[in-house]
Amino acid sequence: MRKITLMALAAALVVGANGCVLSPAAQAAPFTCNEYHDGDTFDGNGVAPPGRQCWIQNATITGNVTVQSGTAGGNLFFGYGTIDGNVNVQSRGIADIEGETLGGNVTNNGGALHIGDSGLIKGNVYSTNAVPTGKTSLSPATYPFGYQYSVLICNTGIDGDVVATGSASHVVVGDDHQCGPNRIGGNVNVSGNNGVDFVNGPQQYCSSDPDVATCGIGGNVAVNNNRGTTTDEPQSAQVIFNTIGGNLGCAGNVNGADTGDNTVAGNTTGQCIP
Numbered sequence: 001m002r003k004i005t006l007m008a009l010a011a012a013l014v015v016g017a018n019g020c021v022l023s024p025a026a027q028a029a030p031f032t033c034n035e036y037h038d039g040d041t042f043d044g045n046g047v048a049p050p051g052r053q054c055w056i057q058n059a060t061i062t063g064n065v066t067v068q069s070g071t072a073g074g075n076l077f078f079g080y081g082t083i084d085g086n087v088n089v090q091s092r093g094i095a096d097i098e099g100e101t102l103g104g105n106v107t108n109n110g111g112a113l114h115i116g117d118s119g120l121i122k123g124n125v126y127s128t129n130a131v132p133t134g135k136t137s138l139s140p141a142t143y144p145f146g147y148q149y150s151v152l153i154c155n156t157g158i159d160g161d162v163v164a165t166g167s168a169s170h171v172v173v174g175d176d177h178q179c180g181p182n183r184i185g186g187n188v189n190v191s192g193n194n195g196v197d198f199v200n201g202p203q204q205y206c207s208s209d210p211d212v213a214t215c216g217i218g219g220n221v222a223v224n225n226n227r228g229t230t231t232d233e234p235q236s237a238q239v240i241f242n243t244i245g246g247n248l249g250c251a252g253n254v255n256g257a258d259t260g261d262n263t264v265a266g267n268t269t270g271q272c273i274p
Helices: 006-010
Strands: 036-038 046-048 053-057 065-067 075-079 087-089 094-098 106-109 112-116 125-128 149-153 162-165 170-173 188-191 196-198 221-224 237-240 248-251 257-260 268-270
Touching: 065 075, 075 087, 087 094, 094 106, 106 112, 112 125, 125 149, 149 162, 162 170, 170 188, 188 196, 196 221, 221 237, 237 248
Parallel strands: 036 053, 046 065, 053 075, 065 087, 075 094, 087 106, 094 112, 106 125, 112 149, 125 162, 149 170, 162 188, 170 196, 188 221, 196 237, 221 248, 237 257, 248 268
Antiparallel strands: none
């Protein structure tokens, strides 16, 4: 399996004069990110302002981070560091979060969200009304299969729940080709989206990273009322190779669900019955 990494995709971007110097919280609350920054600790909260490309890696932020809204929302890349609080993505904002340790929740309301590369999120991931990345993203505008995507969660350990609803374009939560399966400790609801891939196995494709290694879902999974098609099948949802600790239910997916090879401890209902 070849796994996509957001850092590799983003590496081609040359960050210009907008760049990202983070002012310490003692000087401004919250501090503003507007340039490339590598390897420091910042106390307090921070913002990625509209129309700016904010690139932070190998850093620690002790508070929350907000990717602000706008006609062209803020662009945040945060890689291989620690955020003690939450990440909030506002309308038209874009967040690429890779290889991180995040102590709180990730919330996306009308932006685009990409999470990957053996990170750990100790809280929940919530996304509503996500939009396609567009060409302003730090990652390319399309998923490797050629689809635009609004939510991409790959090769990550998430201790809590994952909810992705109402997305305008594709939602990928795990994949056995290039994205990589996830470990999700709580419940999952991927409903009302324009195409869903939900593939968090098989085990041999799981990362060796201890935060991700036992991939699968600890709670219940709901895959309902999705439309469009998956990345490589005509159905509106692909639900395969998952190990699920609770129930699996699929209903109302416009073009049906491609399902099979799931190991479900509870009940399997609706369109996900093989």
